[in-house]
Amino acid sequence: MVQLGSNSFIKKVERMQFLLTQLESVIGEEFLSTELETVLKEIKPMFHILIMGEVSSGKSSLISSLLHEQNINEFTSIQESNETSVPIYIRYADIPYIRAQFFTDEIIHEVEKEIKSLEINEDEHQGDIEYLKYIHDKLVNNKKIFRARGEQLGISEEINIDIRDRQSIFRQLKEVSASSSGNEELDAISKISFGYDNEFLRKTRNIEFIDCVGSGEPNPIISLKLDKVLKSNIDIVLFVFPDLSIKTSFTSLFNHTSTNKLIKEGRFVIVLNKLDQLGDRLYKASKKEELIGKFKKALLKNCPLIKDSINEIKFFTLSLHAIEGKLKNKWLVKESAPLKIFSIRQLNELREYFSESQYEIAKKTKRISAFKGQLQTLFQLFESLSDETESKVKKSESFRRIFESLIPEMEKVDGSLRQQKDKKGCFSIIEAKCHEFMSNIDWEKYTEMVSFQSMGNSKKLFREIRNFSNNLVKKIYDDHISQLYGIIMQEIEEKINAAFSEYVFKQDLLLQENLQQIISPDEDKDFRPFSASLMGQRELFWNTTSDPLAEANRKRDFEQYAYKYLSNCDWNTPRDAKLPYLRSLLSNNLKDCCHNYVKDYFLDGGEYYLRAEEYLNQTDRTLEDHLKMYQNTKKLYTSQIWIQRNRERIKSYSEELIHLAREADVLLQKYQASIQA
Ligand SMILES: Nc1nc2c(ncn2[C@@H]2O[C@H](COP(=O)(O)OP(=O)(O)OP(=O)(O)O)[C@@H](O)[C@H]2O)c(=O)[nH]1
Ligand SMILES: [Mg+2]
The missing domain is CATH 3.40.50.300 (P-loop containing nucleotide triphosphate hydrolases)
Incomplete structure (x- = not known):
């Protein structure tokens, strides 16, 4: 009778398991499609x-x-x-x-979903929500660290180890797994696979x-x-x-x-x-x-x-x-x-x-008899994988060099962009411009010519002074405030241009054209260069800020603001008020009104400020999207090259596996026959 427990059958199974292990470590989990992974898991006890x-x-x-x-x-x-x-x-x-192995992006989405569903009954789940939010923030933070390094969560990373001696291997293992190592990526790593002799x-x-x-x-x-x-x-x-x-x-x-x-x-x-x-x-x-x-x-x-x-x-x-x-x-x-x-x-x-x-x-395990069929599937999968890769890589072989040389270029541009993206700089310039602009206005000029008819009649004087203030406000708008809008718009516009023109230039001339050939050499696709979406953003900003209708709206906004503001001012004047006193009252209130207007609209948190900020944010988001696209392409491309390079190893393992599975199957049939006999 064939003994399953001790004879060559178990040896063969062991050899198969060993080969599969090797295969997995050669391929690396990140290259295994879900389908492939399932096959592997099922046949590998x-x-x-x-x-x-x-x-x-x-x-x-x-x-x-x-x-x-x-x-x-x-x-x-x-x-x-x-x-x-x-x-x-x-x-x-x-x-x-x-x-x-790093946590995947999906887990962040999962956590977000869970938080949302718990928030429906917020009072009941306060503790859970806090717990999940903590996890969420940590993971998002890790993602940022990774993004800054140009990598993504969810992939596994081979740690380059110094294999001269065991002591150093274990030291390196501790560096990536032990809390005492102070490794800042520890939270992002979900598991570590360690193999050694x-x-x-x-x-x-x-x-x-x-x-x-x-x-x-x-x-x-x-x-x-x-x-x-x-x-x-x-x-x-x-x-x-x-x-x-x-x-x-x-x-x-x-x-x-x-x-x-x-x-x-x-x-x-x-x-x-x-x-x-x-x-x-x-x-x-x-x-x-x-x-x-x-x-x-x-x-x-x-x-x-x-x-x-x-x-x-x-x-x-x-x-x-x-x-x-x-x-x-x-x-x-x-x-x-x-x-x-x-x-x-x-x-x-x-x-x-x-x-x-x-x-x-x-x-x-009953799965053993199924080995053969599944291994064949696996083999075919590898075959098609490497065949397809081969043709793809061959096709893009000539582009590969361009691509590889573009990666450092992309990184350089990325770096300079991140420096320029600093919006705070833009707004502090605006703030300084506003202050400078306001301090140059000659407020007295507007009241110098004013003379009052109703001196001595305080009620009439009150009405008169209010009328003056409303008329002067209109003049101040035409003379100054409308100009200030122009100055600020130009500042933001320049900021957007300055921050991205270098990138757009390099990206369009150096990257985009080459990438287009590499990513889809045969497809006649309508390619929308990055500059197009970026300039779209700019135009949108320009249109909404410079159209004549917007100008009329702005003037009306200002007048309404001034009307409200000035109605709340203290216009009460003593009976024997002299002309210089009345003029200074008028000019002080006008000045305050305009200063407050600038503060409420243009400076931190003001309406116009927020709108400008939104435009800059949109631009940043567009930029991020494009960087992500590059990173994905980079990763895809690297894995293609990788599979191609390891194709021979993958193939030889798969072939030996199928051979072994066939032999094991024969043994298994003999064994089953001997039981029945
Ligand atoms: N007295 C005594 N101490 C032990 C024994 N086994 C482990 N320790 C000590 O307990 C401490 C923790 O041991 P570890 O092996 O790191 O424990 P662990 O369960 O892996 O700990 P974590 O990974 O931190 O969860 C170390 O200081 C060990 O030296 C034991 O049998 N007796
Ligand atoms: Mg431990």
């Missing part, structure tokens, strides 16, 4: 073992011991802080790699261990990362308890139906960790049983639903002493020979359990 537990419960230390990392606590630090800030997916690889991992090469972020962490971004892990396919959960207290981070796991399934199938492990801190002589077998019994009681009290399946949970009791060699942080953990022997024994049992369950699950 990669086992995910999730190590979770409260912050600082010893998860990373446990993984270090598990992987026989010698005495250097490679996945952990010696600090008592939430160190692992990104889930790290650890698996075997002959050539080490570290890949950071490790003897234990080589033996269990279809297992991926996940060193998770601590549960019960107050930072919502970190819990978001944890949520993401929990939603993925997990085959074994190992929960680490540093003491006997059961927190909600554990009990809330039972909200997922998958947890109960894992327990029932014997794939839920609890490690009572930091044994050295739990009590004396716990390495004795009887004490161990006692400890587990005590813990089980507490567990039943907190999660009564697991009553029927509690015996399916695997228990291990461990401590940091299982690490090979001498302890590093002796001030924290005391050496103890018996505890060391005991812990290493426990750890070996844990290792055995992992290897066994890996075979158990492999045997149970």
